[in-house]
Amino acid sequence: xxxxxxxxxxxxxxxxxxxxxxxxxxxxxxxxxxxxxxxxxxxxxxxxxxxxxxxxxxxxxxxxxxxxxxxxxxxxxx
Numbered sequence: 001x002x003x004x005x006x007x008x009x010x011x012x013x014x015x016x017x018x019x020x021x022x023x024x025x026x027x028x029x030x031x032x033x034x035x036x037x038x039x040x041x042x043x044x045x046x047x048x049x050x051x052x053x054x055x056x057x058x059x060x061x062x063x064x065x066x067x068x069x070x071x072x073x074x075x076x077x078x
Contacts, residue, residue: 001072003028006039007049013062014049020068 003021007014009032021028033040033048043050043057051059051071058071069076 001026002054003072004052005030005049006033006036006043006045006052008032009034011048017049017051017062020065024065024068024072024074026072026074 003026005014005017005021005028007017007030014030018028018030031039033045039045043052047060049060049062050057051063051068053071059067063071066076068074
């Protein structure tokens, strides 16, 4: 599974999303739209952050942990 966070450098929610993914043990990379402006059109970026899994936008904004688990096919907490 290829997981990317596409965000602006000033996005205040990006660090939270990174922390959630680390806590879930999900490897990911961060791509900043300032460095990759082509991603704005490719993924129709209008807000930040965006979670991309295997080349598809699965979440825009900060999903909660339960939603992240579901989107990534991880078992529910508990």
